[in-house]
Amino acid sequence: MEEPTERMLLRAFDSVIQEEQVRLYEKQRSRIASQFPLVDGGQVTFDLIRLVPGEAVQNLGIILQVILLNYNGGWSLVQRFYSVKNEKEARKTALLAAALNIIGPPLFFLPVMLGRQFLPAPENTRYAYVEMALDLLPVGMTGVMITAMFAATMSALSSEYNVLASVATTDIYQRLFRPKADDRSLVKVGRVFTAVIGLIIMAIAIWITFFPDSPLFNMMVTIYGLAVAPMMLPLLGGLIFRSLTWKGALTGFVVGVISGFTMLGIRTYYLPTIEGLDEDWVTLQFGAYSIFVNVATTALAMLLYTWLEKRDPAEVSKIQRFFERMNSPIEETGGFVQKHDAPAIFHVVGIVIAGVGLMLVTAAFFPEAPSARLINGLAGVVLLLIGWLFARMETSRNDRVST
Numbered sequence: 015m016e017e018p019t020e021r022m023l024l025r026a027f028d029s030v031i032q033e034e035q036v037r038l039y040e041k042q043r044s045r046i047a048s049q050f051p052l053v054d055g056g057q058v059t060f061d062l063i064r065l066v067p068g069e070a071v072q073n074l075g076i077i078l079q080v081i082l083l084n085y086n087g088g089w090s091l092v093q094r095f096y097s098v099k100n101e102k103e104a105r106k107t108a109l110l111a112a113a114l115n116i117i118g119p120p121l122f123f124l125p126v127m128l129g130r131q132f133l134p135a136p137e138n139t140r141y142a143y144v145e146m147a148l149d150l151l152p153v154g155m156t157g158v159m160i161t162a163m164f165a166a167t168m169s170a171l172s173s174e175y176n177v178l179a180s181v182a183t184t185d186i187y188q189r190l191f192r193p194k195a196d197d198r199s200l201v202k203v204g205r206v207f208t209a210v211i212g213l214i215i216m217a218i219a220i221w222i223t224f225f226p227d228s229p230l231f232n233m234m235v236t237i238y239g240l241a242v243a244p245m246m247l248p249l250l251g252g253l254i255f256r257s258l259t260w261k262g263a264l265t266g267f268v269v270g271v272i273s274g275f276t277m278l279g280i281r282t283y284y285l286p287t288i289e290g291l292d293e294d295w296v297t298l299q300f301g302a303y304s305i306f307v308n309v310a311t312t313a314l315a316m317l318l319y320t321w322l323e324k325r326d327p328a329e330v331s332k333i334q335r336f337f338e339r340m341n342s343p344i345e346e347t348g349g350f351v352q353k354h355d356a357p358a359i360f361h362v363v364g365i366v367i368a369g370v371g372l373m374l375v376t377a378a379f380f381p382e383a384p385s386a387r388l389i390n391g392l393a394g395v396v397l398l399l400i401g402w403l404f405a406r407m408e409t410s411r412n413d414r415v416s417t
Contacts, residue, residue: 152386244270270312277304368401
């Protein structure tokens with residue numbers, strides 16, 4: 015029985031589609047293999063995230079130390095728990111923060127890691143993210159990327175300014191100089207501290223521009239080697255160990271600062287005089303060892319002083335009361351209900367996001383490349399939907415409050 019003409023045409027069409035899919039797959043695979051040593055003959059390698067040979071275990075151990083200290087002792091992270099009503103909500107906040115920190119960093123760092131393959135060797139690695147955006151994103155998305163960078167920078171600085179100004183106002187000014195200061199005067203002093211801290215950070219940023227050939231990674235390793243251990247370890251030790259006194263914490267801080275500057279001096283003035291020493295080893299390996307040495311000396315100083323110190327009964331009693339308050343459940347004092355005349359936060363955020371989405375949809379009509387129009391259009395539609403969802407959240411919340 016002869017096969018119908020329609021079925022023969024469908025089979026032929028399906029065969030052509032399959033051949034085209036195979037051809038496109040091989041083309042994309044060869045392109046990826048040429049761009050990324052990550053795929054080599056079907057085998058996965060780790061060239062994309064290659065560590066210094068022979069030093070992987072040490073590097074990962076030191077990175078783990080830095081992450082544990084930074085995430086658990088970062089002052090700005092403490093603000094995430096200020097608005098919770100009990101321990102259950104605080105636990106949820108901690109789990110959400112942990113989940114976001116698992117999802118976020120790969121998304122932040124992957125573009126720069128991919129830049130090793132897409133970009134030629136950059137003159138300075140600090141410009142890798144910007145160069146990737148300029149080379150790969152269409153015009154509309156490039157503007158959104160720049161805006162997002164500014165917004166993320168301002169958000170991070172706002173948190174840091176607030177917590178640093180709060181510490182300077184409450185723990186230094188009020189405690190040491192004006193214990194009976196009222197709220198109005200503390201607000202004024204807090205504003206002054208915020209301005210001073212902002213000016214200091216701006217001065218540091220301007221100072222960094224005078225060293226255009228120095229990668230930011232080198233500066234980050236130097237700052238972490240100096241500051242992380244003496245700043246974070248005494249704080250975490252005081253929250254965890256009942257036997258640690260303020261004198262032991264202060265001793266650890268002083269010894270840690272001395273250790274950090276000593277390692278910095280060795281790296282800056284002594285190691286460059288050694289002939290044949292690899293510059294990458296000085297930056298990566300010695301910088302990592304500096305962090306490890308600083309952590310060890312700070313912890314050892316706190317432990318030794320605490321072990322040898324003669325305890326003051328009054329301070330021991332004060333420490334016991336502190337831990338008793340920490341172990342006591344927080345009593346709920348009633349929920350906060352937003353008034354109808356308060357600013358509609360979700361509504362405002364939704365309007366802003368939808369406005370950005372509308373600009374992207376408009377920008378989709380101008381690029382000549384079809385891929386650019388598609389990226390701008392899809393991103394704009396997604397942002398419009400997100401803005402609409404935020405507006406709906408505000409409406410739902412107002413309905414719940416009114417009922």
